Amino acid sequence: MKRYLGIDIGASSFKYGVGDSKHGLQCFDTIWFQEKSLSAFTEIMAQIWERVQDQEICGIGIGSPGTLRMPEGKIVGLNPNLPFFTGLSPQELLPQGLDLPVCVDNDANLMALAEANLQNCSVAVGITVGSGIGCGIVIDGKVYHGAHGFAAEAGHCIMVCEGEKCNCGQNGCLEAYSSVDSIRRRLQKRGLPYHALSLPRLIALRATEKELDAVICEGENILIRAVANLITLLDPQMVILGGGAMELGLYDIQRINKLASQYLPEAHRQETVCTLAGYGNRAGVMGAIIMCERRAF
Numbered sequence: 001m002k003r004y005l006g007i008d009i010g011a012s013s014f015k016y017g018v019g020d021s022k023h024g025l026q027c028f029d030t031i032w033f034q035e036k037s038l039s040a041f042t043e044i045m046a047q048i049w050e051r052v053q054d055q056e057i058c059g060i061g062i063g064s065p066g067t068l069r070m071p072e073g074k075i076v077g078l079n080p081n082l083p084f085f086t087g088l089s090p091q092e093l094l095p096q097g098l099d100l101p102v103c104v105d106n107d108a109n110l111m112a113l114a115e116a117n118l119q120n121c122s123v124a125v126g127i128t129v130g131s132g133i134g135c136g137i138v139i140d141g142k143v144y145h146g147a148h149g150f151a152a153e154a155g156h157c158i159m160v161c162e163g164e165k166c167n168c169g170q171n172g173c174l175e176a177y178s179s180v181d182s183i184r185r186r187l188q189k190r191g192l193p194y195h196a197l198s199l200p201r202l203i204a205l206r207a208t209e210k211e212l213d214a215v216i217c218e219g220e221n222i223l224i225r226a227v228a229n230l231i232t233l234l235d236p237q238m239v240i241l242g243g244g245a246m247e248l249g250l251y252d253i254q255r256i257n258k259l260a261s262q263y264l265p266e267a268h269r270q271e272t273v274c275t276l277a278g279y280g281n282r283a284g285v286m287g288a289i290i291m292c293e294r295r296a297f
């Protein structure tokens, strides 16, 4: 049995695990970070390697936020949350002198790959809802990268004309309405006192706080339309929603499933299912491991 190290770099933590897709993960852990810098990230990678180096690992897969130019795997474009990441290849964070094959992809692409594999779907869309909105598209069982590696940036599809400012520099993107950060920004902009509360607290307060509920509902309704657009465009077997905010129940998967179908052309309505990620917060790590297996390291 060949085992791989999967690493999923997120907005506030590194998740990692060792295993394979058949037997699952033999270990899984999360390292949280506050400091967003090259030296802090390099230090976390060294810690991960120290913890797993005794296991017989055949290769390392890394899921990274940001836009990766493929096939070289270099991060390009604006990265407002991690500006030092631009121009970097995520494997450069690994300790020097590791004699192992390494592959990288966008974190949401890897979530989509893992979930499509788990659900046995040849055509699937994965969407992650967290501090941003990630998306990955799997076609014929493989991640679809587009011509340059930039495909599936659904978070930056413009859903509202002249809408809210997005981190990417455009206005009205899906991410500017449906991500957790954008909900906080809109609460603050409206002078509502909730923006600094934890996400579980925000979700709990919806039942009694109408204005808060309206902001979250707006995020959900725009996400539902984006899901419908993706289904209309790609005709997937499944749209799989994951990420920390979906796990905590920020948006209601049943409602997404039911309402998205209302925006679809007649023939699509009965076919595509929207479901929650089966791997939960381990999807990115598992996707990184599957990527290694596919490369036959």
Ligand SMILES: [Zn+2]
Pocket: 155, 156, 157, 166, 167, 168, 169, 170, 173, 174, 175, 176
């Ligand atoms: Zn945007």
